[in-house]
Amino acid sequence: MANNYKDLHLQDDVKNDQSLDGLQILVVDDNEDSLMLTTFILESYGLQVTTAKSALDALKLIKNRRFDVFIFDIAMPKVDGYSLIRKVRQMLLLQKQHTPAIALTSLTAEESYRLALLSGFQGYVHKPVEAGVLIAEITKVLGFAQGENGE
Secondary structure, X not given: OOOOHXXXXXXXXXXXXXXXXXXXXXXXXXXXXXXXXXXXXXXXXXXXXXXXXXHHHHHHHHHHOOOOEEEEEOOOOOOOHHHHHHHHHHHHHHOOOOOOEEXXXXXXXXXXXXXXXXXXXXXXXXXXXXXXXXXXXXXXXXXXXXXXXXX
């Protein structure tokens, strides 16, 4: 999947990082092709992936399971990614949990990035998803979450 030498090395470094193996990731995207690509990338790095095609399905999953990272598409019908992350943050606050989240979007405006951070995301990845970029962002947000908890 790597497009150049640098991406290959990034993938090798991450593949050798056992801390990603077995992490529980929830990916929410209404676009079937994007959902399949993201899932394929994550599973190839040893991550355990659960998928949902809507915000409502995601909320049901989050009520019953604990995840290490969320990856939510922004442009979804009915409930968009910004609204979803705000609802999830309220839900998890009551449970005294914090799960890092990455916004996944084809939007490129600076305003969408700013809004994602203000809504409760810690990371931001553009579509089409590139393996090295996505894995690097997961590693980054996990570091952010560990720092937040003082670990």
